Amino acid sequence: MSEFVQFLMSGLTVGAVYALVALGFTLVYTASDVVNFAQGEFVMLGGMVTVFMAALGVPLPVAALIAVAAAVCVGLLLYWLAIAPSRGASPVTLIIITIGASILLRGAAQVLFDKQFHKLPSFSGDVPVNLLGAAVQPQSFWVIGGTALIVLLLYLFMERTVLGKALRATAANRLAARLVGINTTTVMTLAFGGSAAIGAIGGILVTPITLTSYDVGTLLALKGFAAAMLGGMGNPLGAVMGGILLGLLESFGAGYLSSTYKDGIAFVVILVVLVAMPQGLFGRRSVERV
């Protein structure tokens, strides 16, 4: 039982981070049809900027705030400098552009910071909490709680605010949204900025547990992408579910099956799901019009 809870908690913690990355993917994808492979770099930036600001003596909360702001700036620059000028390019071209951005950001982080692994102090100490016999790091609750809060805020934003509704309208039909007077550029700017902030927060929350370095972004992006696909691209709730599901599968898979192939679980799952259910677990079926 205690073992089970242990795996459950670590799965939820990792899954929460995947969920945030997947949420960022989904946000950008619904607004712009772009699959942003640089999404993982926002997580990296969140962690790394906080670490280096804290090292300069900036108090942790302020450092975290600066990190989020920095990630948002990068996200906006990515949109303005790379995505907006290539409007109308093919999906593959756009994918390559964002992969290029990911390589660029990783390279920049390597130059600006260093190639070492870094840790942040846990927000509320390192004394494990006993939960049904399992020793759970308090930081896990921060990660899970933080993710839940972000999901809730995003939900309220989408449902209750005009901008959120504009985003959903743009996702449903870009041309129609523009025709009814929605500024789709604003919506896309918002999506890129928002996804960067979400990623960065995820990075800050999880760094005390998983450590961070300049190159953590790639694998996170791939797994976040897998999670988003699992939930059905373009479905925020599906993305969150996909992320958590993926985290749990990894955690239980590593615990009960094989830890050497832990990183493979995500890709096996994604292959199986895609082949069995090509629209993802929570996606809608669509009819091709000819």
Place this chain on the structure above:
Amino acid sequence: MAWLSDRRAATLLVFAVIIAALPLVFPSGYYYRVAALVFVSGFAAIGLNVLMGQAGQVSLGHAGFFGIGGYAVAIGPAHLGIAPWAATPIGAVLSAALAYVVGRPILRLKGHYLAIATLGFGMLVALVITTESRWTGGPDGMPVAKLVLFGWRATGASTWYWISGAVLLIGAWIALNLAETPTGRAFRALHDSEVAARVAGIDVARVKLQAFVVAAVYASLAGSLLAMMNGFINPDQAGFLHSVELVTMVVLGGLGSVAGAIVGAAVLVTLPQLLTVFQEYENVMLGLIIIVSMIFMRDGVVPTAARLLARRGQP
């Protein structure tokens, strides 16, 4: 239409002349090596271009096949007593078989879904290679036996320059052949309109699979060649970044253009060599170049250049 076959012959002739003439301007053996690297990558890119440029299907996991080819010539001689020259086709057959088995279900997917499925496949191949260290030497890689043909040992940069140059020519010839055949037309048809291709009687699933297998064999052979040339292989050859590099070569050079695939390979292989001056800025520059060239040459170098030339040719 004599000019079509003529153009194929002319393209091949241009490639042959360039390959033959390049050594005249090489100041050192180092250049042979870089050029051979370009040829090997170009060969893989030509194959991927059959899949992406002709048939219009993306693969973000193609380095997986590259890795299988590479590890075939590493593991075959080291663990199974198979000669490197024999291990090369064995690797290609393995890759083709794997492409066939994996391609059947995943090529039904479209767009981003196909991208992630192929990506997942590539990641799994790389993961197996990294993990099964008893066979593969794990993350550190393993040495590869020298290629011996009829008692002659293939060593030295210039030797590999000529071998890879010849292989590149053959690869280009086959890809150019394909374009003007029922199979090639079926590839291009499904790229433009899958439903119209099906209505014309094309078994789309089968044709996609053919393109996937062809591209996998190209990648596998390129992987074998590179491993034998380097005398060493590590899991990076099969990794995600290498898959991305291959895709970028194809798109950067120009989808559907054989010359484009080689140009794309030339750009992506030589740039890092030039950028070693910048050392730690290498990734920054590489990322920047990918972004900038994709924004400003969306159709790829070769088609863009051809268009500019055509425009200039008009009064």
Place this chain on the structure above:
Amino acid sequence: MSVLKATDIMLAFGGVKAIDAVSFSVAAGEILSIIGPNGAGKTTLFNVVSGVYRSDEGRVELAGEDVTGLPPDRLAARGLSRTFQNLQIFQRMTVLENVMVGRHLRERCNLFADLLRLPSVTRQNRATRDAARAQLEAVGLGTSADKLAGSLDYGACKRLEIARALAAEPKVLLLDEPAAGCNAVETRDIDELICRVAAQGLAVVLVEHDMRLVMKISHRILVLDRGRPLADGTPREVRDNPAVLAAYLGSHGAREAGRA
């Protein structure tokens, strides 16, 4: 003896019945037109019959054999060809190559022979090219053979689709609005082409909004309204059917049909 026969086709999209209990049949040499207001389900019916969609209920027979639910390529192999309402031409191929693709089923296609471009492949290519060129001449596109298909205007694309469909030498030809976007001269050319093709023994099913064309060349007409069959008969019978007049043609359409 009907070449193509559809019986009680039903297809719903999320509860909305796009087609409901529609049946028709067409014989060799016959031209059957399917007409109806926008949203009547004409194109959807085509998509079902040609295997692009799967119907929820009903049965399709081709040359006496049950082909219900077969995919488009298998149907094509059994002699069914079609064109599309919103163009589905191969934009990045030349006009001639488009028609050559149409001959795919008439070609032997072997990957290895093609990779090496064996002499047999070159020979076959020449034959295919000649046949495709002849087909292009037949639709009046002979002079555009080497142009990129994407550069053609709308009317020419429509004719290109017909040429591509005919290149397969089908038994049944489904034409989805072949005259849409064509001027009077082009429309006349298309109507002559259709009549010629039918005279050669093909069964032609036509979806068309140009009433003059429909009334002039059809042997029989099926009228659909909101997915259901409204009337079925000769052009005269359909024209005189009060239900059709009321529901579809309206006063303007009736006048135009009377003139045809």
